[in-house]
Every structure is written in structure tokens, then in C-alpha cells.
Amino acid sequence: MKLKIQSIDxxxxxxxxxxxxxxxxxxxxxEILYFNKACMKLLKLTSPEDILSKKLYTFLPPDIHAPCKERLIKVIETQAILESIEAKMIRSDGEVIDVEVRTVPYHLKGKVYAQVIMQDITQRKIAEKLLNDREKLASLGQTAASIVHEVKNPLTSVKGFLQLLKESQSHSYLDTMESELEKALETLQNLLLVSKPNLHDEPFVSIALGKELESLLFLFQEKLCNMKVELNVRDAERTVVGKRSLLLKAFFNLIKNAIEAIPDKGMIEIEHYYENGWVHIKVRDTGVGIAEDKVKLLGTPFFTTKSDGTGLGVTQVFTTINEHGGGVSVQSVVGEGTIFHIRLPAE
Known part of the structure; x- marks a missing residue:
């Protein structure tokens, strides 16, 4: 259709x-009757045939098929203009993204169809989550630091008196008590470090994380003998600015958790790439997975899905990434595995 305005077609x-x-x-x-170029880009499709032969529901998570069908029928049958909603979509590579959707009637040759207009709001949702995570971590950090100081002082006194007692008399129980007390104090110290990351005086430097990941994997050689490991590094020259030891410790913890999540044989995939001003690192494992209600609690001190864990490793990951202006998202399916997706601002 063409319209002429001020002699311009x-x-x-x-x-x-x-x-x-x-x-x-x-x-x-x-059924998809028409789509524009932005639709191809949104879903990361390379050929029109990848979309014309399919229906809308191919690109939607199963749990929203029914409400989307209701909206579609309502628009076509009543010709109503529906309010915008937020929804999820599945790209061709399996990535789930957030979109804002507006549905309006479209009239063509006496028939009514549904015109669906979508905007990718994934980055906006990431930014919102990042702000919420920072507020949550700041509050947790203040609380944890206060508890650590209150508990550490009396334990330190107990340790001192225990050492005096050992000088006057020897007993194997005293050695056991001292050993367990050391573990408790070490745990408290770790909690203090992750709750107050700014205590680290390490300078900020340029770090090429893509080149560091291979070195980290080398540290786990013995534990990876029964596993298939894939390291896919793209844009290796991209750097981030950060505290090198802290960041490497965070990725060490992620890889360690991925290995420990696999009970026998399995696969670990680490992906590194650059996109839209961010360096992305994804750590996938084919381990036991995490229940949906527990995924939301990851990063909370002392929350763990392991019988012998403290949860401080994952807390350190969330705290460090947030301190560096990045974000962490987690997708997990029980019995299938877990994906940790880290985003850090590129230099």
C-alpha cells in the first residue's frame, strides 16, 4: 500500500x-503468514523457510501456549486491541529471551488476522535483575558481616584458652576440638570476604577471560578424566576490567560446581563470546540439576544443594560478578543439568 503525502510516495x-x-x-x-526482517533477527533465524513452515507455538515455552492461543482467538473474533504483555520466546539456538508483546487485529480482503508486534526486552530485564541482586547482596552482606564479627570474637577467645589448655595437658580430643574450631573460623572468614568484597585491595586490571579459561580447566585435569569437556572461545581478544584473582576464583568455583554436579560421566561446556558491549561466559553441565524453587536462592550465603557444602562458593560468584558491574542468570532442569550465564561489561 502506498500513500502520497506532500508529493512523497x-x-x-x-x-x-x-x-x-x-x-x-x-x-x-x-500459523505464520508474514514476518519482517526484525523477526528473523529476534529469533536468530537464517532462512525464511525456518519460520514459514511453522506455527507461533514453535517459538514459545509450552506453559504459555494456552494463554497465547486465547489472546489470538480474542483478537481475531472480537477485533479487540489487547494490552501489551511480557512473555518468553525461544530462539533457534535454544536461548530463552524476554519480549514485550502487543496484539492488534489486521484486516485483509474481508478477513481478520492477528498482528503481533514484539520488542526484545532481555537487556532491560537483565538490568532490572542486576539492580535487585545488588540490593539483595548489599543487605545480605551487611547482615553477614555483623554476624561474623559477633561470632568470631568469642570463638577466637575459645581458641586462645584451648591452646593454653593444650600446653598444660595433652589429649587427642583437644586436637580434634582445635581442628574443628579452625574450620569454623575459616568458614566465618570466607563469609566475611564474600559479604564484603571491597575488603580486597587487589587492583583493577585488563583481563582476557577467554584466554584464562583454558588455564583454569587445566587445574581440574584429574577430575575431568571421565567427562567430556568442550571449550568454545570466540572473541578471545575481548577484555574486561576487574580484579583478576577474584574473577578467576569465581570461574574456578563455577567449574568446580559443574564437575561436582555430575555424579558419574557427563559433559561440561564452557562458552565465551562478545555481544552488545558485554562479554558472556556460559558454563553448562549435564549434572543433577536444581529445582526451580531453589534456583532463586542461589547466591544466598549458606544455601546449598550439596550435603557437605556451605554455599559460599556460589555466593562468591554472585558477589564478585555484581561488584564488577555484571550479572548472573541460572537455568536448570532437574535430571538434565544447569547453565550459569555470566555477563561482564567489556572494556
């Missing part, structure tokens, strides 16, 4: 085709 098809928002025209069964 306006081709609306070009406007829609080159829109920054993804636009679909759908039939009553969710």
Missing part, C-alpha cells in the same frame, strides 16, 4: 519490513 510495506520491532501476521491456528 510512502510505501508502508518498506516501513514494516525495516521496523526495529519484530512483526508477525498470524492466522487463527497460530
Amino acid at each position: 510512502i510505501d508502508f510495506h518498506q516501513i514494516v519490513e525495516n521496523s526495529l520491532n519484530a512483526i508477525w501476521i498470524l492466522g487463527t491456528e497460530g
Whole structure:
């Protein structure tokens, strides 16, 4: 369709085709009748055939198929303009993204279809989560630091008197008590470090994480003998600015957790790439997975899914990444495995 305004021919098809928002025209069964270039980009598709032969529901998580179908029918049957909603979509590579969706009727040759306009809001959701995580971690850090000081002081006194007691008399029980007391004090010290990361005086330097990951994997050689490991490093020259030891410790903890999550044989995949100003690192494992209600608690001090763990390793990961202006997201399915997705601002 063309419209003439002030002697300028306006081709609306070009406007829609080159829109920054993804636009679909759908039939009553969710069949895709039209899509623009932004739609291909949104779903990371390379060929039109990848989308024309499918229905909308191919790109949606199963749990939202029913409500989306209801919205589709409502628009076509009542010609109502629906309010914008937030939803999830599945890209061709399996990545789940957040989108804002607006659905309106589309009239063509006496028939009514549904016009779906989508905007990728993944980065906005990441930013919102990052702010929430920082507030949560700051509050937890203050509480944890206070508890550590209150508990550490009397334990230190106990340790001193225990050493005096050992000088006057020897007993194996006293050695055991001292050993266990040392473990308790070490745990408290670790908690203090992760709750107050700024206590580290380490300078900020340029770090090429892509080149560091291979060195970290080398440290786990003995434990990886029964596992398949894939290291996919793209954009290795990209750097981030940060405290090198802290960041390497965070990725050490992630790899260690991935290994420990696999009871026997399995696979660990580590991916590094650059996108939209961020360095991304994904650590995937085919381990036991984590229940959905527990994923939200990851990063909380002393929360752990391991029988002999303290949870401080994962807390250190969340705290360190947030201190460096990044973010952590976790996807996990019980019995299938877990993906930790780290984002850090590129230098």
C-alpha cells in the first residue's frame, strides 16, 4: 500500500519490513503468514523457510501456549486491541529471551488476522535483575558481616584458652576440638570476604577471560578424566576490567560446581563470546540439576544443594560478578543439568 503525502510516495510495506520491532501476521491456528526482517533477527533465524513452515507455538515455552492461543482467538473474533504483555520466546539456538508483546487485529480482503508486534526486552530485564541482586547482596552482606564479627570474637577467645589448655595437658580430643574450631573460623572468614568484597585491595586490571579459561580447566585435569569437556572461545581478544584473582576464583568455583554436579560421566561446556558491549561466559553441565524453587536462592550465603557444602562458593560468584558491574542468570532442569550465564561489561 502506498500513500502520497506532500508529493512523497510512502510505501508502508518498506516501513514494516525495516521496523526495529519484530512483526508477525498470524492466522487463527497460530500459523505464520508474514514476518519482517526484525523477526528473523529476534529469533536468530537464517532462512525464511525456518519460520514459514511453522506455527507461533514453535517459538514459545509450552506453559504459555494456552494463554497465547486465547489472546489470538480474542483478537481475531472480537477485533479487540489487547494490552501489551511480557512473555518468553525461544530462539533457534535454544536461548530463552524476554519480549514485550502487543496484539492488534489486521484486516485483509474481508478477513481478520492477528498482528503481533514484539520488542526484545532481555537487556532491560537483565538490568532490572542486576539492580535487585545488588540490593539483595548489599543487605545480605551487611547482615553477614555483623554476624561474623559477633561470632568470631568469642570463638577466637575459645581458641586462645584451648591452646593454653593444650600446653598444660595433652589429649587427642583437644586436637580434634582445635581442628574443628579452625574450620569454623575459616568458614566465618570466607563469609566475611564474600559479604564484603571491597575488603580486597587487589587492583583493577585488563583481563582476557577467554584466554584464562583454558588455564583454569587445566587445574581440574584429574577430575575431568571421565567427562567430556568442550571449550568454545570466540572473541578471545575481548577484555574486561576487574580484579583478576577474584574473577578467576569465581570461574574456578563455577567449574568446580559443574564437575561436582555430575555424579558419574557427563559433559561440561564452557562458552565465551562478545555481544552488545558485554562479554558472556556460559558454563553448562549435564549434572543433577536444581529445582526451580531453589534456583532463586542461589547466591544466598549458606544455601546449598550439596550435603557437605556451605554455599559460599556460589555466593562468591554472585558477589564478585555484581561488584564488577555484571550479572548472573541460572537455568536448570532437574535430571538434565544447569547453565550459569555470566555477563561482564567489556572494556
